[in-house]
Amino acid sequence: MITCHVKYVIDPYQVAAFERYSRQWIGVVTRLGGYHHGYFLPAEGANNIAYCMFSFASLADYERYRQQSVQDAECVGLVEEATELKFIVSYERSFMRPVLE
Template sequence: MITCVVEYVIDPAKIESFESFGRRWMELVDRHGGTHHGYFLPAEGASDRAMALFGFPSLASYEEYRALFGEDPEFIDADRIRDESGCVLRYERTFMRPLLPDPPSR
């Protein structure tokens, strides 16, 4: 499994647009073989930071999903929300692998 962590700097005045952008991408990730763990939005403290976490079974399956960027009309429409609203100022994507607890021994 590979997990993608996306850290965003957002325009706090455009949080509703960012939420629309996030909802759309959650649908697309889940529909194209991934598992979206949600967007995490500012609650207290810094109001211009947000994060998304989603995973794919393998880097190869993530790359199949990424191949749709700029090609699939639904992906283009989802990015249009971000681009036209200006809700995302910048973002950084990191790939991580989980370290999960061992199952309890019996």
């Protein structure tokens, strides 16, 4: 299993827009074969940092998801929305191997 951890710097005045976007991506990742662990939005402390984590059975499955997502109409629309509204300032992606019971 491979888990993608994403740290976002978001526009603190557009948290509601980022939350709408996040809720849609959870469904997209699930539909394209992954397991989404959720988004984590600012509550206390920094008001412009958010995180998400999602997993795929293998790195090959993640790569397949990436290839499918660039051709998926819903994915393309979400990326266009984020680009237009600019609620994501930047992000960094890390890949991890979970230790589970």
